[in-house]
Amino acid sequence: MRVLVTGGAGFLGKALAQRLLQRGDEIIIFDTSLSGLDNLHSAFGHRLEVVAGSITDMAALALAFKAHRPDAVVHCAAVVGMLASPMTAMRVNVEGSVNVLDAMRLFETRRCIHISSEETYGNFQAATIDEEHPQRPVTAYGVSKLAVEHLSRTYNVLHGLEVIHLRTSWVYGAGLLRHRVPKNLIDAALSGQPLHIPHGGDSAIDHTHIDDFVSGVALALDHADHPYDAYHIASGTSLTLHEMVDAIKGIVPGADISVGPGPYRYLGELEICRKGALDISRANRVFGYVPRLSFAAGAREYVDRSISGRCVPESRHAATA
Ligand SMILES: NC(=O)c1ccc[n+]([C@@H]2O[C@H](COP(=O)([O-])OP(=O)(O)OC[C@H]3O[C@@H](n4cnc5c(N)ncnc54)[C@H](O)[C@@H]3O)[C@@H](O)[C@H]2O)c1
Incomplete structure (x- = not known):
């Protein structure tokens, strides 16, 4: 599989790119910053392409899709954090994600795994919550991640894109x-x-360990028929x-x-x-996710x-x- 990983030089994107390269996939990393990728280059140079660009730049994204024709996208690029300014969160996380969806539509890449967040829920109403919990984010970052979830559904209805939202917790490692x-x-x-x-x-x-997170993303990416478009990838405790x-x-x-x-x-x-x-029973039931x-x-x-x-x-x- 040829997978374009936006934000593939970041914490989660790089770990994921490494796992997919290790199992034989071809990876295109699309990120504004390409530092810290030397070890991936030396180990997997022949199956790794890196493209410097911003998801806010539709032309740059379109060129990357045209050149590499990915089979799937894992969308990690974002301004991350609860203190992200509202304007930056909207421009990068929302507008940039719409560009990613448009590039997928134009170049017929059907599947995207979007790394979403528990921040879309705001205050938890119970000690453990599942994916049906009300989503009332209290930060601009949380609002931006929820907006991407909703906008993706529009692209599903209008253009048949399949965007799976993996809401994760605080990943460490x-x-x-x-x-x-x-x-x-x-x-x-x-x-x-x-x-x-x-x-x-x-x-x-x-708190989710990075290795468990990466395993969950890979399982969701590989699963053929998703009955849901949102799952928790977390520790479950x-x-x-x-x-x-x-x-x-x-x-x-x-x-x-x-x-x-x-x-x-x-x-x-x-x-x-x-x-x-975060209750992880849905991801366990549908594609066998088990944190180790x-x-x-x-x-x-x-x-x-x-x-x-x-x-x-x-x-x-x-x-x-
Ligand atoms: N780390 C966590 O605990 C956590 C929890 C929930 C959700 N997430 C989500 O996972 C994703 C990755 O998070 P992370 O922890 O790896 O963050 P990170 O900051 O380490 O990585 C984000 C990457 O995106 C890139 N990026 C930022 N703006 C960009 C742009 N305009 N165009 C292209 N690339 C851009 C950055 O250069 C960076 O490499 C984000 O979407 C985040 O919302 C992370």
Whole structure:
């Protein structure tokens, strides 16, 4: 299969591109930034094409589709984060996604896997929610991801495109450069620096290991007949930040890390909405998705990779929780 991965130089897109290359697919990465792709080039250069361009540039997208004629798209490119400015979120995430859908229509690429987000729900109304939970996003980022879901349905009705939305939770693991739990906690633990996050201990959040996320995307990409257009790809469980700190201390004894009570504040500023676990039974039933790594196992894997040098902690940033 020839798959065009928008945002393929980012955390999720690159891990996904690597998995698809490993199994023999041809990959076209379309991204504004092409840094950090050297290892993919040297391992899979003959089956990897990289195109520098923005999804907001319809001409650049059309040229990439015309040159490479992908069989499918995995759409990861986005401005990510709860503090994204409304204008940027709309221009890049919404307008850019419409360009991707138009390029698919023009060049007859039928299937797209869109990486959507639990942020489309806003405040969770229960400890565990399924895909039918009301979608009332409270951030511009969440609104932009929900708009893409709705707009894709228009392209399905009018043009027969099949866009599958995989709503995921907070993905963690090697390769994530943004400052976020558990990365900042694990990096502090490994570098021996004290880190106290003054808030957030009571926030329960679903954390998905990058390997499980990639497996879920690959399964959804391969599945022939989707009875739904939205699925959760997550861990299916949630843990509070208090529990997260305890788990990391169990892996790195003596770690001087702690978290205060109350809800988590994103980058210390924006109080996150009420979260919880994402029910993954639909993805399990339809295409056999089963996450393999509990948080403790995933955190241990991250620690082991860091210690073996394959993922170097950015200790100088550890205190910026
Ligand atoms: N990481 C998570 O925990 C998480 C959770 C839910 C949803 N998502 C979604 O997954 C996708 C990937 O997230 P990520 O964590 O890998 O983010 P990331 O920031 O690491 O990667 C995003 C990539 O998109 C590229 N990009 C940004 N604007 C672009 C544009 N105009 N044109 C082309 N490329 C552009 C960036 O250069 C980057 O390589 C996003 O759509 C995000 O909304 C991520």
